Amino acid sequence: MPSPSTPSPVVTRIAPSPTGSMHIGNARAALFNWLYAKHTGGTFLLRVEDTDRERSTEESVQVIVDSLTWLGLEWDGEPVFQFVRAPLHKAAVQRLIEGGNAYRCYMTTEEADAVKEQSRAEGHALRSPWRDREPGASEEGKPHVIRFRTPNDGDTVVQDLVRDTVRFPNKDIEDFVLMRTDGTVIYNLAVTVDDHDMGITHVIRGEEHLSNGGRQTLLYNALGWPVPIFAHLPLILSKTGGKLSKRDGAQSVGEFREMGYLPEAIRNYLAKLGWGHGDDELFTDAEAIAWFDVKDVVKGGAKLDFDKLNHVNNYHMRRADNARLADLVLPILRERGVTLPADAQERLVLVIPLVKEGAKTLLELADLSLYALKARPLVLDEKTLGHLNDETRERFARLLEVLRTANDWTPDGLQATLKIFAESEGVGLGKIGPALRGVLSGGAPAPDLGSALTALGREESLGRIDDALSQVR
RNA sequence: GGUCCCUUCGUCUAUCGGUUAGGACAUCAGAUUUUCAAUCUGGGGAGAGGGGUUCGACUCCCCUAGGGACUGCCA
Numbered sequence: 001m002p003s004p005s006t007p008s009p010v011v012t013r014i015a016p017s018p019t020g021s022m023h024i025g026n027a028r029a030a031l032f033n034w035l036y037a038k039h040t041g042g043t044f045l046l047r048v049e050d051t052d053r054e055r056s057t058e059e060s061v062q063v064i065v066d067s068l069t070w071l072g073l074e075w076d077g078e079p080v081f082q083f084v085r086a087p088l089h090k091a092a093v094q095r096l097i098e099g100g101n102a103y104r105c106y107m108t109t110e111e112a113d114a115v116k117e118q119s120r121a122e123g124h125a126l127r128s129p130w131r132d133r134e135p136g137a138s139e140e141g142k143p144h145v146i147r148f149r150t151p152n153d154g155d156t157v158v159q160d161l162v163r164d165t166v167r168f169p170n171k172d173i174e175d176f177v178l179m180r181t182d183g184t185v186i187y188n189l190a191v192t193v194d195d196h197d198m199g200i201t202h203v204i205r206g207e208e209h210l211s212n213g214g215r216q217t218l219l220y221n222a223l224g225w226p227v228p229i230f231a232h233l234p235l236i237l238s239k240t241g242g243k244l245s246k247r248d249g250a251q252s253v254g255e256f257r258e259m260g261y262l263p264e265a266i267r268n269y270l271a272k273l274g275w276g277h278g279d280d281e282l283f284t285d286a287e288a289i290a291w292f293d294v295k296d297v298v299k300g301g302a303k304l305d306f307d308k309l310n311h312v313n314n315y316h317m318r319r320a321d322n323a324r325l326a327d328l329v330l331p332i333l334r335e336r337g338v339t340l341p342a343d344a345q346e347r348l349v350l351v352i353p354l355v356k357e358g359a360k361t362l363l364e365l366a367d368l369s370l371y372a373l374k375a376r377p378l379v380l381d382e383k384t385l386g387h388l389n390d391e392t393r394e395r396f397a398r399l400l401e402v403l404r405t406a407n408d409w410t411p412d413g414l415q416a417t418l419k420i421f422a423e424s425e426g427v428g429l430g431k432i433g434p435a436l437r438g439v440l441s442g443g444a445p446a447p448d449l450g451s452a453l454t455a456l457g458r459e460e461s462l463g464r465i466d467d468a469l470s471q472v473r
Numbered sequence: 474g475g476u477c478c479c480u481u482c483g484u485c486u487a488u489c490g491g492u493u494a495g496g497a498c499a500u501c502a503g504a505u506u507u508u509c510a511a512u513c514u515g516g517g518g519a520g521a522g523g524g525g526u527u528c529g530a531c532u533c534c535c536c537u538a539g540g541g542a543c544u545g546c547c548a
Binding site: 168311417433 | 475476477478483485487495498508510511512536540541542547
């Protein structure tokens with residue numbers, strides 16, 4: 001429900017640049033924009049910031065689309081591509097020039113560096129000499145950039161939902177470039193024009209843009225447009241508190257997917273990172289949407305904690321549909337080069353519910369399910385072979401008969417059957433368990449015996465035991 | 474260097490002037506035990522430092538320290 005002061009309807013956006021992978025920090029910005037739009041009944045838009053022609057690629061656009069889709073953060077309408085809006089951007093620059101808010105600057109990069117140095121020495125940010133000089137005849141047709149004429153006095157105030165009032169002295173904001181020598185526009189200008197044209201009411205983005213909030217506020221004012229509501233999110237940091245890097249395990253959405261995390265778990269975890277709802281740790285999308293408010297976002301940067309992510313992922317895997325999990329585990333197994341039986345999918349659906357409590361990721365789920373997919377006869381490990389002495393073999397022959405006629409083929413039922421069998425043999429379960437486990441799994445991880453047998457089914461279980469008995473030592 | 478932002482257990486966070494500073498993950502101990510887990514019970518663990526304001530500060534103000542962002546003809 002929107003609070004009384006919230007303009008309605010809310011329009012948010014995620015505006016990634018297609019220059020590589022989709023960073024997890026960007027994914028969280030997308031999530032918060034999406035949550036806020038859903039929470040207020042507004043819309044969530046996607047804009048691809050591809051004004052940097054050198055670095056933008058088609059493949060990266062696809063990565064953005066795939067990442068957002070996988071994360072389940074569907075945007076409304078068609079994506080807006082920034083580069084095709086260039087004529088609108090140029091028109092805005094023209095207006096700024098005509099209004100005296102921007103000017104042509106003929107400095108070379110080297111000259112600009114020198115002037116910047118001098119400006120700093122004088123205690124303010126860069127001011128080009130061209131801001132107060134009319135280009136003469138000799139400048140006709142010469143390469144130049146367009147710079148914003150930042151006021152020398154006063155402060156620019158950014159009202160931020162997360163950080164309250166942030167004040168930037170204008171003297172410290174440089175005459176930033178709006179248009180390059182080649183006539184293409186730069187980030188701050190394009191963002192401002194596009195956010196305005198797209199009717200964005202709330203700009204929710206990473207803290208690295210906080211100072212851009214100042215520059216953009218200047219642009220909104222100069223263009224005579226209402227300033228949207230800003231909200232600058234804290235950064236996601238590495239374990240050591242610095243920038244997230246490859247060493248930290250993963251930084252892109254694709255990598256988290258590869259590591260076997262469920263999208264709903266990523267949503268849950270990312271939502272908790274920098275935002276919270278009392279003591280609630282594990283929740284559904286519906287709950288997050290109902291509870292989310294940008295005002296409740298914390299200010300401090302947060303370190304990515306894989307232990308916690310694992311816990312959240314485990315929780316969501318427990319709740320996930322087993323057929324879906326089987327579909328996700330199958331390609332992981334294939335990629336490992338595992339030879340899969342024809343009924344792999346069916347077998348997985350039976351094992352997964354029995355082992356998923358112990359799995360933190362889909363990768364681990366694959367590990368724990370693997371035993372059930374092995375082809376007979378299993379190759380037994382040394383440890384298991386060691387258990388298979390004559391006494392055990394004779395005992396297993398008797399066990400085979402018991403299992404053949406066991407009528408309660410369920411985890412609990414089989415557990416009970418095994419216990420009774422052990423008693424009738426006059427030994428403890430410890431005398432039977434390890435060997436039986438090895439025979440059934442071939443040394444691979446497997447759940448408790450009752451569950452292991454249940455997942456395999458009677459035929460497969462008896463077959464595996466039988467194989468072991470006939471195996472030559 | 475300049476501007477801006479941030480700072481509660483190892484980590485993510487709750488607290489919105491008065492609490493034994495709560496929860497979760499991790500960790501440790503115990504229980505269970507047929508592997509790995511899972512599960513159950515219990516334990517340890519925090520307001521960066523210094524000044525104020527106040528009857529009373531984690532909470533409000535100032536300073537210091539530490540961390541971070543920006544300071545591009547990248548976004």
